[in-house]
Amino acid sequence: MKQKKKNDFQWRTVKKVLRYIGRFRLYLMASLLFAFLTVVLTLLAPRLTGAVVDHMIGAGRVDFHGVRRIMLQLVLAAAGVGIFQWCMNLCNNHLAYAVVQALRNDAFRKIERLPLSYLDAHPVGEIESRVIADADQFSDGLLMGFTQLFTGVLTILGTLLFMLSVNVWITLAVVLITPLSFLLAGYISKHSYILFRAQSTLRGEQTGMINEMVEGQRVVKAFHRERAVISDFDALNEKLTETSLKATFFSSLTNPTTRFVNALVYMIVGAVGALSVIGGHLTVGELTAFLSYASQYAKPFNEISGVVTELQNAIACAARLFEFIEEAEEVPDAADAKAPERFDGAxxxxxxxxxxxxxxxxxxxxxxxxxxxxxxxxxxxxxxxxxxxxxxxxxxxxxxxxxxxxxxxxxxxxxxxxxxxxxxxxxxxxxxxxxxxxxxxxxxxxxxxxxxxxxxxxxxxxxxxxxxxxxxxxxxxxxxxxxxxxxxxxxxxxxxxxxxxxxxxxxxxxxxxxxxxxxxxxxxxxxxxxxxxxxxxxxxxxxxxxxxxxxxxxxxxxxxxxxxxxxxxxxxxxxxxxxxxxxxxxxx
Structure with a gap:
C-alpha cells in the first residue's frame, strides 16, 4: 500500500511536469522531429557499412565504384546527424529552461500570495532552497532527459526495425533478453527515488540553517556559540552526506547492470550470427551490420539508465517545488469586495x-x-x-x-x-x-x-x-x-x-x-x-x-x-x- 502511494505520488508529479512541458509543445515537437531524423541517419550507417563489406568480395574483386558511392552516402549521413543533433539540443535547451523559468515564476508569485502564517512557520532558507536549488536540479535532469531519452527510445525502436529487416530470429533472441535490463533498472530506480527525495529535503534544511546562521552571526559570536553551531551543522552535513552517498550508490548500480545485460546481448548476436553466416543464411556484411545494430541497441539502455537516475532526482526536486506552488494561498477577496481610495478611520x-x-x-x-x-x-x-x-x-x-x-x-x-x-x-x-x-x-x-x-x-x-x-x-x-x-x-x-x-x-x-x-x-x-x-x-x-x-x-x-x-x-x-x-x- 505504501509503495502504491509512492508510485501514485511520482506519477502525479510527472503529470504536472508534462502539463508545464505542454505550454512549449512547439519546442517539444521540433525536438522529436530532429531526434527522429538523427536516429534514422545514425541507424542507416551500419546498413551502409555492411553494404561496403559485401562490395569487397575478395582479392581483386572489390567494387570500387559501389564503395565510393556508399562512402559518399555515409559522409552525408554523418553530416546530417551532426546538424540535426545540434538542432535537437538547441530545442531541448529552450524547452528545459523555459519550463524551469515558468516553474520559478509560479513559485515566486506564490511567495507573494502566501498567507503570513505559512512564511512564519517555514524557514526562509528552506523556501529559497526549493525555488533555487531544487529548480536547478530539476532543470539538469530535465535537460538530460530530453537530450538522451528521446534519442534513446527512438534508437531502440529503430534498431529493432532494422534488425527485423535483416534477420527475424536473431532479433527475437535479443528482444527476449531485453526485459531483464528493465527489471534491474526499475528495481534500482525505486530505491534511488526515496533517497534522492530525502537528499532534497536535507539540502533544504542545510540551506535554511546556513541562512539562519549568517543572519544571526553577531548573536552567535556574542554568546560564544560557534562550536555548538559548527557541531549542529556537522551533524546535518553528515546526515546529508550519508544520504547522498546511498542515493549515488543505488543510482550508480544501474549502468553496470544494464551494461552486463547488453554485453550478453552482443555475445548472443555474435555467436548466433556467426553460425548463420556459416549456414549461408547471412552474408558477412549483414553480420557486420547486425553486430553494429546490437551495439547501438545496447547503448541507449546504458544512457537511459543514467537518465533514469537523473530523472528520479529531478522528479524528487520537482515534487518539492510543486508542494510549495500548491500551498494554500490567502483567502481571495470577495467578488463584491469594496475598494475605497480613502478612509475616514472609524x-x-x-x-x-x-x-x-x-x-x-x-x-x-x-x-x-x-x-x-x-x-x-x-x-x-x-x-x-x-x-x-x-x-x-x-x-x-x-x-x-x-x-x-x-x-x-x-x-x-x-x-x-x-x-x-x-x-x-x-x-x-x-x-x-x-x-x-x-x-x-x-x-x-x-x-x-x-x-x-x-x-x-x-x-x-x-x-x-x-x-x-x-x-x-x-x-x-x-x-x-x-x-x-x-x-x-x-x-x-x-x-x-x-x-x-x-x-x-x-x-x-x-x-x-x-x-x-x-x-x-x-x-x-x-x-x-x-x-x-x-x-x-x-x-x-x-x-x-x-x-x-x-x-x-x-x-x-x-x-x-x-x-x-x-x-x-x-x-x-x-x-x-x-x-x-x-x-x-x-x-x-
Missing part, C-alpha cells in the same frame, strides 16, 4: 477572537470602538497581543471570531489592496530592498514630486546624511540597507510611510532604534502626520504615548484598562505600575 472591534494555534487562545472577546482621527496607544507586557492586533488590522491574519470594521464595513468585505493602502505602517524591524534610496523611500508613492520628497526627507532628518552620499538619492542600497546604522534605516522607513500619505497610521515601536534627541524631532513630525488621521501606536517607552487620546492596556489578549494618560495614572492600576517602573526603576 475602526470597530466587535467580540474579536484570535489564536495562532487552535488550542491556545490569544485574544478573546475584544471590544473597542475608535473614532476617526483618534490616536490609540496600545501597551502591555510582551506576548499580550499588541502586535497581533496590528496583524489583524492589516489582515495579515483573519480573525477567528467576531469582526473588525473600518468605516462600518467588515475588513473581509474590503480588498486587501485598498485596506493595506489605507494604512501607513512603520515596524520595529526595518526592511529595505536592493535599489536606490529614492526607490526605497518612494515605494508607497512612486509618483511623488521631487520637491515634496526632499521636504519629507528633511522633516524625517534623513536629508543631511543622504545628500552627503556620492550619488545622493540615487545611491544604491545593498541588501537590507547594509552599511547604514539601524537608526538610519528606521528613519528611511519612517520617510517611506510619510511619503505614502496614508489615511491611517500604524506605528509599532517606530522610534525604538533612534537616539532620544532625534526621536523628539521625529515625534514632532509624527504629530503633524497624525493630525486628523486615525493612528495606532504600539510602544514600550511610555513617554512617547502620553498625548494619545486613548491608551489601551492589554494583558493576555484582553483590555484591562483604557483611558488617557492622566486618567490611567490617577486610577493607579496596571498602567500606573508600568509607568512608574520605567521612570522610577520599580519592579512590576
Amino acid at each position: 475602526v470597530g472591534f466587535d467580540k474579536v477572537a484570535f489564536s495562532y494555534v487552535p488550542e491556545q487562545h490569544l485574544i478573546e472577546n475584544f471590544d473597542f470602538a475608535v473614532k476617526p482621527g483618534q490616536k490609540i496607544a496600545i501597551v502591555g507586557p510582551t506576548g499580550c497581543g499588541k502586535t497581533t492586533l496590528i496583524n489583524l488590522l492589516m489582515r495579515f491574519y483573519d480573525v477567528t471570531g467576531g469582526s473588525i470594521t473600518l468605516d462600518g464595513t467588515d475588513l473581509r468585505d474590503l480588498t486587501r489592496t485598498s485596506l493595506r493602502g489605507g494604512f501607513g505602517m512603520v515596524l520595529q524591524e526595518t526592511w529595505l530592498k536592493s535599489g536606490t534610496i529614492r526607490e526605497n523611500i518612494t515605494m508607497g508613492n512612486p509618483g511623488i514630486r521631487e520637491e515634496r520628497m526632499r521636504e519629507v526627507a528633511r522633516i524625517c532628518h534623513i536629508a543631511n546624511f543622504i545628500e552627503k552620499l556620492p550619488q545622493g538619492y540615487d545611491t544604491v542600497i545593498a541588501e537590507n540597507g547594509e552599511g547604514f546604522s539601524q537608526g538610519q534605516k528606521q528613519l528611511l522607513c519612517i520617510a517611506r510611510v510619510m511619503m505614502s500619505n496614508p489615511s491611517m497610521l500604524i506605528l509599532d515601536e517606530a522610534t525604538s532604534s533612534i537616539d532620544t534627541r532625534t526621536e523628539l524631532k521625529i515625534q514632532e513630525a509624527f504629530n503633524k502626520l497624525m493630525e486628523r488621521r486615525t493612528s495606532f501606536i504600539v510602544a514600550h517607552r511610555l513617554s512617547t504615548i502620553r498625548n494619545a487620546d486613548v491608551i489601551l492596556v492589554m494583558k493576555a489578549g484582553h483590555i484591562i484598562e483604557k483611558g488617557n494618560h492622566e486618567e490611567l495614572m490617577a486610577a493607579k492600576g496596571f498602567y500606573y505600575t508600568l509607568y512608574e517602573s520605567q521612570f522610577l526603576g520599580k519592579s512590576i
